[in-house]
Amino acid sequence: MSLKDLISPFYVWQRAFEKPYTQKRPIEDRPGAPRYRGFHMNSEDCIGCGTCETICQNHAIDMVPVEGLEQRSGDSGLRPRFDYGRCCWCALCVDICTTRSLRMSNHYAWITEDPDAFHFTAGTDAMPWNQNSLGYRRDDDYHLLVHERIDMQALGAEESVAGFDEVMKGYTEEQAVLEADRCVECGICVATCPAHMAIPDYIRAVRQRDYEAGLRLLYETNPFSSTCGRICTHRCETVCVMGYQGDPIAIRWLKRAIVDRVPAERYREILGDEVVENGRKVGVIGAGPGGMSAAYYLRRQGYAVTVYESQARAGGMLRYGVPSYRLPDDQLDKDLEYIRSLGVEVKFNTHIGRDVPFRQLIEDYDALFLAVGLNQPSALRIQGEEHPRVLSGLQVLDDVASGRDPGVGSKVAVIGGGNVAMDAARVSRRLGADVTVLYRRRIEDMPADPEEIHESQAEGCKLVQQAIPVEIKNAASTSQVTIVWGEAEMIADDKGGRPRPVLQEDRMHEETYDCIIAAIGQGGQLDFIPAEYRDRIEFKWNKFVPGEYQQTGLPKLFVGGDIANSRADAISAIEDGHHAARGIHRFLTGTLDG
Amino acid sequence: MANPIELLQRFGKNFAISEIHEQKADLTFFKVPKEQAVRLLRELRDDAGYTHLAFLTNIDWIEKGIFTLTYMLHNYDARHSLGMHVDLERDNAEMQSIHGLWAQAATYQRELREMYGIRFPGSPRLDEDFCLEGWDQIPPMRKEFDTAAFSLERFYSREGRGTEDPREHMKGLLYPTHTDEPSSGGQ
């Protein structure tokens, strides 16, 4: 024992003169750090996708409906409710939050006597920390999800305008799995899809490389999977939660990824080909997506289905309105052939009213599904429209689909901003023309698919926005035509619709083209329905107003497709057909089962 | 000191060593039959310098009907670890005890007895409770034991919870007529 050892401990006294370490007041003296993982907060950006619930390993989060929440597209109406008898403040929910609405405050004190009290719905319940500005939020450079879409191989612009080969090459298996892997499987998209396809489920099938299961899932709601995998308007992708911080999942391409991996020969084996006849007959007018979809689902339930088609081939607008570089004929045939192989009879070149009276159909069949589509191009109704060099967009597409030369010449103006206009423009490019698209509104108002707009521009179609055609005049040469158009000012629509263009008379332009292709919209033609029936059917503007299950005032008559909905796309027509098939079944059997 | 592969090949003359897998520079796994395991452990410890038993544990391969014991040995001089696998039948699993080689192995064996039901005859305090007390179920680490179901059944969960699936909720809210039928296609 040394003297030093004896004395040294007394050094402790030196610290007695130091400033005390003690915090005077609890809570107030030392708020949580700026990054503190305290109690949860949620902003109005939340769309209730439930990904937080999925990742929570403590099952601390419930998704609950919130009263008084405004109904929004792509919003489930649910909000996360936290159980603070479970939460461990790991903040994985904050990290995974697809909209970044969820975060944490630096508030951490919650003391009560009641163990049942530790529940609250973040963002909607009034909590003391709702205005807190500090607290944990995800770092910008830290991700638990993959935000970039996997690119699909596509033809370059130069290659693609050189012919009618399909532009998008489809995902390889690896690409498809990687893309499918990005999905959080929340299911927000299902409500937005007109056909309510089981999107998360079939994406999971892609991820698991189980294409047979995937195909079965697709066919539950959509017998045009090969088609929709290519040209669907994919409303689902507009609400995809991955789109909030990155690219939405390529849902459409993943659908195609399934179909591309199942050869047509295996469809009957995978999906089954048994039909138990139930002895009833249903007629379908129009072999487009709506009609054939109804035919498919009716046939599966045992109905004898006859489809009447005025054209020489089935597919309707998919065949005659969608060029083959977007939807190759064989892919459309893949869908159609399987439906026909189940025993659906299609009578081609048969016009209702001309070849077969409507009255006969409605009397002969137990029920009738009508989906004739909109096939009458709207006229421009401007001066000089009758000029022979003014063509209709639908006519051009029909010609090309049927192998005829539409004779567009080498300098073409296309009027319109829808898919038909884009297709007409791109077809004209492929026929070697120099194409200008005149559109009354702005590019962001165009109803065409963004991809189509983008691709058409990449292929060299020029776009003139806010150009209102005013008059068509003869040009110096008879093989040419001159168009007069004026610039437009956009004015806002006070009801929240898309802005409307107003002609500026003082800013007019004139230009001469080899032809003008008008594609400003289409209407329907229903003259074949005799007046006695028509009086019992409800219409609004130029469309049917179907009742429950697509039924009309004429109980035997069910309608669907472009002629009966405002969305006018293939997937809506398909859903109408499916829905009507159920309606017909219910109408004839009194039940939805079977 | 020879490299681990050579070492295992050398031992392979006397032992049925299989499934050699070099996971990384300082970690090699291999398998040996149950009967030879303890003898090999002793030789590895005494002759090859693998003096440190890092741990002894078990993997339940329920679908194959086997337990795989893993003995993790370490050689301080060579700075190398060996993971030795020994397969046991899952039913009535039994293994020789190594508490004579490493004292702490007795504790591991006690734990394996409790958590998987593997017997190590002769191991001290083997059948005493280790972590559990009054356990009346199958050993909890066995794959067929469902801990969540058991917890719910015995310890309950607090009332007042309930969640909804966004997809189903939206279905009920936005397109209820589509909810009630079994789909007709693609079955």
Next chain:
Amino acid sequence: MDTQKYALGPLLNEGLSAEDRDLFSDARPVPYEPYPVAVVEKFVNWVRANSLWLLAFGTGCGAVELNPLMTARFDAYRMGVQMRPTPRQSSVFIIGGYASVKTLKRIIRSYEQMQGPKFVVCLGICPINGGMYWDSYNTVNKFDEYLPVDLYITGCMPRPEVLMAGVLELKKKIMEGRADGANRYVENFDWYKANQKRVIKDWNMPDYNW
């Protein structure tokens, strides 16, 4: 009071072996009766609230924040709080998080040995609804099924500050005379006992640890 005690009969102490039974009391616990003069009771409650002795039995992770709480920085001693090593000297039992079944048995024993008035404070999420270990086969989910709880502090971990706030809250509750957990335990004794025995399968101690 006595009528109730004897109406229910003595405790059976079935968990004990026959020869051990004589060594333990079979009396039921009795509830605490406040002083008949309200002001006296109020004064006594004030005294109780200002001398909270914690049982130094850190039953779960929560114990790790008791160290800072009881040392210089947060210094709970200034609030009349101190740690005591044995149940007999303690009045507050802090359940520091999850309770495994094995520990629950010791908790019950310790709690019953504590002299009244006694209070239970639960820290963290696990005693509320299972918390992290909601699906564990060895931890209880709802602690209030086994012992009466006077106060819950949520968090994982709750910071020492919130423990201090909890102590102040408990003081308030005691002074208001609302911290009656021990009485609830006595009044619902059979219910608590049944719950305890449902999860503790090797019950080898007396039914009440005097």
Next chain:
Amino acid sequence: MHTVDEILDFAIEREQQAADFYSNLAERANSAWMKEMLLGFSKEEMRHKGKLKSVKLGDRLLNADQHVQDLKIADYLVDVEPAEDISLQDALIVAMKREKAAYRLYSDMARAIDDPELKTMFLGLAQEEAKHKLYFEVQYDDQIMRDN
């Protein structure tokens, strides 16, 4: 027309005429939905008439201060003849052109008159017609020019 009431009577009569025009056309139309449509137009005119009547009864005032948007669609479309097989598109053109003509009429009258009270009344009526025209133009924009 020298009094407010006379002017209103004139305008009410015009609305009645328009309603009759559409219902006549509807009767002749051979397409069911056009029938429905045209009857709808007719009803729309009757609604306008009702509105003017209530102005006359003093239930409400015509306000001439509002600015009514002019989409000018009626300006550059060609005239169409109301025929039996009239299409939706043409019916809308007919309707918007009729409203435009009415608007012109009242505007011209307002310009020609000096009495401030009557002037206001004419301007108010012109504005009403402008609103009607806007209604048809908006429908044309939405229904026919979907893709343009």
Next chain:
Amino acid sequence: MFEPNPPVDLSSGKYLKLWQGPQHPGITGNMSLELTTCGDEVVDCKTHVGYLHRGFEKLMERRTFIQNFPIVCRIAVPEPTFNEYLYAAVVEELAGIQSPERAEWIRTLNLELMRLASYLMWLGGIGAAFGQSTVYQWTVTHRDYILDLFEEMTGARVYHMYIVPGGVRGRLPEGFEGRCHEVLNRVEKLLRDVEKVLFNNVVFKARTKGLGHIPREMVDPYGITGPNQRAAGFARDLRKDAPYLVYDQLEFDLITATESDTYARAWVRYQEMHQGIRMLRQCLDRMPKDGPFQARMPNVLHWQVPAGETYAKAECTRGEYGYYLVTDGSEYVRRVHVRGPSYTHAIALMEKLAVGTNIADIAGLMVSLHTYPPEIER
């Protein structure tokens, strides 16, 4: 090498059975020592654990890979970060992910801060166990300043959940380096004080020297690692022998002693704290200030780690901490085994060392082995 303690005849009346615990017999968790005593002398010791058993290895088998990341830190309460790092390390190894360099530096900083905090708590514990509560008051308070740094860096004091598979969860906050240096200076000053008050204390010396001597030849058969092993003269440290993270770029000395008693173990740890501060300063000065801190990850919601198995280990305050992970290619872990150094120290070794000691020294002995029961039973 298991040699049972000599049997005692309890019925002789010479011996007394005494339970210590399950209230913390040391400082860091619940376990019981079933002591058989003869007078003040312990003649037999049996350990009982399991009071903190939560079944982590079972729970981890039913959680996805990302869901396991918040749960692992709970395995060793006072020192959660090593669990986070090792879990991340084994998952990254099997998933073929390389965390970026910046993340490796931040991880090292995190681990060394954790080590310092853990040692501070331990230092208080060893002080308190031998009657030096002053040291306990000092060190726990200074540990709290390190927890403040953690709170600032990770968002939580105790369960940081900061080292995530793929990297770390965020960059260091603004001005963190400066505040960290400040805390390190304070801790260093405290350590010098502690040396005067504790290590030069005649009472402490008298009680700890010679207590709980671990013979050199006992080290390997009992699986003793870490400072306990280094105090017995073995120059073994995973940070030197199998450098992980950026330890190969840091300068530090390997501390050893030869006496292998309680005092030597305490002294080794005390010296390692100084080395830790030295490493932390290097980290702060040399770490990259920008660049990614997280590797590119797949969608973690259905992250499937390829089938395989591996064992990763790190030198924690108690010794070799390791994670053994077996995967089968699914979204779930097949098996995780957590190797905590306390497993051998607190059970087999403690049962051996306790024999022959005085009851009053049992707590101090326990602390000198530095054991955390929660990592034993998990």
